[in-house]
Amino acid sequence: MNLSKMNLYRGVQSIIVFCLVFTVSKAELESDVSSVILLSHSLGEKTLETRGQINVRSLKSGLVNIVQDSSFTTQDFKEAAEANEFYHLEAVVRYNGVERTFLTSTKACLLYESQLSDIITIHVDLMGNIYGVSLASPHNQQCTGSVVDFEPEFNTTVLISYMEHGPVPDVAMYVQKIEQEKVAKERGETKDNRSFIAKYWMYIVPLVLVFMMSGASNPEQPAR
Template sequence: MSKMALPTVKCLSIFFLFFAVSQAELESDASSVILLSHSLGSRGQQSRGQINVRSLKNGLVSIQQDSSFDLKEYKAAAEANEFYHLEASVKYNGVERTFLTSTKACLLYESRLTDIITIHVDLLGHIYGVSLATPHNQQCTGNVPEFEPELNTTVLISYMEHGPVPDVAMYVQKIEQEKVAKERGETKDNRSFIAKYWMYIVPLVLVFMMSGASNPEQPAR
């Protein structure tokens, strides 16, 4: 992979994924920079560019990346069934974290260097993950027409979902209603005889079994 020049602004598409958490629900919002570096196979990491996160609440995100690389190396890595590795380093709210993600080089090459970077945000507004994917996620065919060697990146923001919340009030109300009905004698016990009195039947059965084992019958002459 050839030495990269300083990052330049390239083609960018930005989308936002909203689940149960809206932008206004994030507890904190601070600007940050996600530094990107990448490699093919076992080759060393090289700078790819950076994602500028100005505001997660307001969706202010931009990306700068360099496309001055040798396309032949990507083709060779795809034919050798190697992996494309992306490393994302972010310093957010005073905490520095590094996230690693990978995809097959052939998928990236057959997607014509079009990829999707997803920034994962938790309920507190902290970035807890960065993942990479490609539009072409099927089996590689090896047949790719000529194309311009330029990274075309889509940035997604994925907000963490709220988990299911149990209806405690409804459960307590149901228990109270069953308690009142039982005190009034309005409930009927439809269980079988064994289900009702198993705690008395089981000890009796055990006593009979133990008595039979301690006094075996004499064999007939």
């Protein structure tokens, strides 16, 4: 492989590696460390209060359990829903001596109309680390304004989201194609299928401008 081809190969490879997001399935996690996720929540601009915690026993098997208790009343959620406020959830993840904090939100009316049914998703990267926690409501994405009566107890589903394998580009084939096009161009084997205007527009445009300027500077004399 000559020097120019090697440089081209490295350049294309660097671009693809920079843009490619490496993914992994749950069976290929490099580590499976248990972790604890501490949950705190708030309504609107109120201060955060303790909600509970999620104990992640195994990311590979998806073994988790959640212990929680709402510190807000049904009336609190109703008032926040009527005021079109947001429900905020803070998740503090602790594992291997590392602590990370994530904040996620949803409309309070969605949570209120779903009678505190929500979905907490734990996002895991290829190293087996938790890189995100998100909150969603199984209710519709638009509030209906209906008034419901329920006990202020959360009905939470905990999901673990694993990355999946994405397509891997064939760098060698791409470099070979570029080299073939380069050699064909040097030999004159490539055909220019462009139209006449596309080929010679740089000559046509100046001529058109000259004619237009000539007509503007020498207007025709009015007929007698």
